[in-house]
Amino acid sequence: MTEPSTLVVLPVLTERNRHFWQGGAQGHLTFLRCQTCGYYLHPPIPVCPVDQSKDLKPEAVSGRATLASYSVNHHPWLPGFELPYVVALVEIPEQPALRLTTNLVNCPLDEIEIGMALRVVFRHFEDPGGDVWLPLFEPDGDRP
Amino acid sequence: MTTRDGLAEKHCAVSGIGQSDVGRRLGRDPLELTLDACYAAVADAGLTPADIDGLSTYPGGMAVPKGFTGASAYETLDAMRLEVNWFDSGVETSGQLGSVMKACMAIGAGMADHVLCFRSVWEGSAQGAGGRASLGPGGGQGGTIYAGDFQQWMLPFGSAGAPIWVALFAQAHMQRYGTTPEQLAQIALNARRNAGLNPKAIYRDPMTLEDYFNSRMITTPLRLFDCDVPCDGATAFVVSRRALAEDLAKPPVYIEAMGAALHDRPSWDQLRDLTRTVGADAAAQMWSRTTLTPADVDIAEIYDGFSYLTMLWLEALGLCGTGESGPFVEGGTRIALEGSLPLNTAGGQLSAGRLHGYGFFHEACVQLRGEGGARQVASRPKVAAVAAGGGNTCGCFLLSTES
Ligand SMILES: [Zn+2]
Numbered sequence: 432m433t434e435p436s437t438l439v440v441l442p443v444l445t446e447r448n449r450h451f452w453q454g455g456a457q458g459h460l461t462f463l464r465c466q467t468c469g470y471y472l473h474p475p476i477p478v479c480p481v482d483q484s485k486d487l488k489p490e491a492v493s494g495r496a497t498l499a500s501y502s503v504n505h506h507p508w509l510p511g512f513e514l515p516y517v518v519a520l521v522e523i524p525e526q527p528a529l530r531l532t533t534n535l536v537n538c539p540l541d542e543i544e545i546g547m548a549l550r551v552v553f554r555h556f557e558d559p560g561g562d563v564w565l566p567l568f569e570p571d572g573d574r575p
Numbered sequence: 576m577t578t579r580d581g582l583a584e585k586h587c588a589v590s591g592i593g594q595s596d597v598g599r600r601l602g603r604d605p606l607e608l609t610l611d612a613c614y615a616a617v618a619d620a621g622l623t624p625a626d627i628d629g630l631s632t633y634p635g636g637m638a639v640p641k642g643f644t645g646a647s648a649y650e651t652l653d654a655m656r657l658e659v660n661w662f663d664s665g666v667e668t669s670g671q672l673g674s675v676m677k678a679c680m681a682i683g684a685g686m687a688d689h690v691l692c693f694r695s696v697w698e699g700s701a702q703g704a705g706g707r708a709s710l711g712p713g714g715g716q717g718g719t720i721y722a723g724d725f726q727q728w729m730l731p732f733g734s735a736g737a738p739i740w741v742a743l744f745a746q747a748h749m750q751r752y753g754t755t756p757e758q759l760a761q762i763a764l765n766a767r768r769n770a771g772l773n774p775k776a777i778y779r780d781p782m783t784l785e786d787y788f789n790s791r792m793i794t795t796p797l798r799l800f801d802c803d804v805p806c807d808g809a810t811a812f813v814v815s816r817r818a819l820a821e822d823l824a825k826p827p828v829y830i831e832a833m834g835a836a837l838h839d840r841p842s843w844d845q846l847r848d849l850t851r852t853v854g855a856d857a858a859a860q861m862w863s864r865t866t867l868t869p870a871d872v873d874i875a876e877i878y879d880g881f882s883y884l885t886m887l888w889l890e891a892l893g894l895c896g897t898g899e900s901g902p903f904v905e906g907g908t909r910i911a912l913e914g915s916l917p918l919n920t921a922g923g924q925l926s927a928g929r930l931h932g933y934g935f936f937h938e939a940c941v942q943l944r945g946e947g948g949a950r951q952v953a954s955r956p957k958v959a960a961v962a963a964g965g966g967n968t969c970g971c972f973l974l975s976t977e978s
Contacts, residue, residue, distance in 0.1 A: 440720045442727035473845070474728060500750070500849055502742035504794040508735030509720075518734045518794070520743050520844055532743075532844045534732045545750040558719060565731050 439511055444561045447475050450489035455553030455564020459491035462529070471526045494551035496521035496568055501535055501543055515540075521549055521568050537569040548574035582864055583683025584676075588827035589974070590689070590815040591620025592940045597775045597808035597928050600699045605645030605807070609695040610654055612809035620813045621824025622689060627813070628660045629687030633674035633694055633932070635664025642701025645809055651693065661686040669835035669857060670878075670964025671932025672972060676833050678814040688816045694933035698805035728844070738802060738881065740843040740966060742794045745883035747849040749796060754886070754901035756796055760787045761904040762882035762918075763800045763925050765911060770922025772912075772950035777804050777928040801882040806928030810937045817978065828940045831958070831973040834861030841967035850898070852884075854962060854969035855891040861971050862893065869893040872973075873956030874942055875916055876935035879923040884965040892960050892971065917942075917952045932963030936972065943976050 442452050454461030463475040467484035471492075478485055499520040507514060519535040522528075535543065536552065550571040553564040579585050593615025595608040617624055636647030646654075648664040661681045669676060671694055678690035722730040734740065748754050764787060770776035782800065790799040820827040834857035839846050846853070862868070875894060879885045886900035894916060895903035904910055910918035921927050921938040928934070939959035941947050962971040 440722050440730040440733075442731060443721045443723040445723075448727065474725075500743040500747040502739055502746055502794045502796075503792075504733060504739055504742075505791070506738070506793045508739075509730065509733055512733045516733055518732060518739050518743065520747075520849065528845060528847050530844050532729055532732055532734045545747065560721075563731075567732075 439556060440509060441556055441558055441563050444563070447477070449561070451475065452563045453561065454489070454491065455555065455566060456562070457491075458553070460494045460551045460566050461489045461491050463487050464490040471523075471529055473529055492523060492525045495571065495574075496523055496531070496549045496551070498535065498543070498545050498547045498549055499530060500545060503540060517543065519568060531566065534567045535569070536567045542570070584679045584830040584833050584864070586683050586817055587679045587814050587830045588817045588820040588978075589812050589830065589940050590820040590823045590825065590827055591616040591618070591622065591813035592937055593617070593619055593811045594775070594937055595809040597777070597806055597930065598699065599777050599804070599806055599928070600703045601807040602700055603807065605695055605697040605809075606650060606654060608697070608807060608809040609646035609651060609693060612695070612811040613651065613655060613691055613693055616691065616811035616813050619825060620689070620815065622813065624655050624657060627655075627657050627689050627691045629678060629681050629690030630657060630659050630662040631674045631678040631681070631690055631692045632664045633668065633671045634666030637666065642696060642698035642805070645695030645697050646693075657691070659687070661690070668968070669837065669970030670968050672936060672961070672963045672970045673835060675812065675814060675936065675972070676835055676970060679830060679833060682814065682816050688819055690814045691811060692814060693809060693811040694931055695809035696805075696929065696931055697807045698929060699807045702805055737966065738797060739794050741881040741883055742797045744849055744887070745796050745881075748883070748887070748898075751850050752898035752901060756788075757784070758901035758905050759796065759801065759882055759886070760784055761907040761910065762879060762885045763787055765904075765907050766879060766919050766923035766925040766927070769912060769920050769950055770926035772948075773921045773927055776922040776926055777806055778926045797881060797883070800925070803880050803924035803929040804926070806930065808928060808930050810930050810933035812936065812940070826944060826976070827978075828943050829975045829978045831867060831975040832861045832865035833973070834858055834864070834971045836860040837967070837969075843966050852887045852891050852965065852969060853967060854888050854964065854971065857969045857971050858891045858893065858962070861973055865973055867958060867973060867975070871958050872916065872960045873954070873958050874920060874939070874952055875918050875960045876939045877919060877960070878932060878935060878963045878965060879919060879925050880929065880965055882925065885919070885923070887965070888962045892962060894960065912950065912952055917956070920947065920950055920952060935963055936961050939974050943974060
C-alpha cells in the first residue's frame, strides 16, 4: 500500500528508531536486538537492560502477532483518521510482553477476537524527512 | 522494613484542607483559584502564611498542555510571600499525590514543619477556549504532523491519549475476567448518586443505567460517562508535623501509610500484565508500612479519570480480589454511601470534576472529620484508602483518624 503523505501523523525519524519505521521497505518488522543475550529492546535504547551490552543490531522478526487487546475508537481525536478505527495492542511472539500499539486492519468489527492470530502489513508514507512504513496488523488467514 | 519511627508519614498529619470554587468553566484567573484553595487550607489549620515553611505541588510550571496547571510553585510562593525551608514540584512522580508524599518526606527529613500542597486546574476553561491540547496535536487541515519521543509509538496509529490506552486495558480485563459493561457502569452511577449530595459537584442530575448506555461511545468499551469531566478548580492541604498538628484548629487526619512503588515498566503498552496496574506495586508498599489491612478500610476515594481505573485500583489495593472488581461493584449497593465500602463519596472526577487526584484526598479528609454534610457516611469512617493516577503514574495513601 502506498499513501500520499497528507493529513497523517508520522514519527520523527532518528538514528535510534529508523530501523523500526523503515523496516517495512524490505517487508520486515524489525526490532533492535542484543547480540550478546538475544533480548529485543523496544522502544529502542542504546544499552541492553539485561546485560548492559552495547552490541545491538536491528533484526527482522516473523511479523506474526496475536491480538492482546483492542478498542474500536469512535472519537475524532486527530485529523485524518476515518472513524471508527481499531487501535490494537499486539503481542509479538518472539519475546514475552513485547508488544506494539498499532491498528487492526482488514478485519470486520464483529470478527475481532482477543487472542486471534495476526500478521504485519505495512502502510507506506512518502515523506521528505525519510519514508515511513507503519506496521499495521491484519488477520492471519494461514493460522487458526 | 525500617522501624515505625523511620517512616516519614508517621511524623505527618493533615492539619488543614481547602478548596476553591469548582466549575465546568469558571473563567477565573487560575492563580486566584489556587490562592483561594491555599489560603483556605492554611486558615482551616488555624495557621497563617507565616507558619508555612514548605510547599509542594503537582505538576508545577509546564508550558503544555493548556489548563493542566493553574499555578507554578514559584508563582504561588511569591503570591503568598511564603518563606520556605523546602519546596518542590514535578510531573514525573507517583501520581498527582506524589507531591503529597514528597511533603511527608520533607517533614520526615526535618526539612519543614508545615508543608502547603496544592493542585490547580483550569482545563474546563482552557478546552472551552479551543480544544483539549492534552490529546496530541491540535486540528489543522492537510500536511503531516510529526510525533517524537513516547508519542511516536502511539499517535501514528490514532492512539491519541489516555482514553484509548485505558480502553485497551479495560477490554483485556473484560476478556480475561468476564467483567461486564453493566458492572463498569456502576462506577459512573455511584459517582453521580454521590455528586447529587455534593453542592460543588459539576453534574448532579440523577443518572440511570439507561442514560449511561445511551451516552456516546468514545472508544470501546468506554463511553462518554466513563470519562471524567474537565473543570476549573484548586485543592490544597497543609501537611504538618504530627506533634504540631495536634495543637491546631481541627482534629488531625493522620497519614498512616503511603505507597509510591513502580516495579513494572513505566509504559502504557509494555506492561508485564495488561490487566494489572502499577498501582498494585504502590499499594503493596503502602500495606507494608502499616499494621492495618484492607479489612480496616471504611471508605475508598479512588481515581476515576476513567471508570475502569477505579476498578483496577480496587483490586490493586486488595479491597477485592484480583479480577473480581466487576462482581464487587455489581448492582452498586456495596460501594454506595450506605454500603460496606462507600466509594468516591463526593462524586469522583466523573461527576464532581477533574480536580486531578487531589479531590479524592480532600474528600477523604472531609469524611474522616465528619464534615461531609448530606453526603457524610453515617457510620463515621475512621480509615480511608486514597489512590490517584493510572497507567504508569500511581500512588496511594491510607489516612486515619487515629495515630
Ligand atoms: Zn543483552
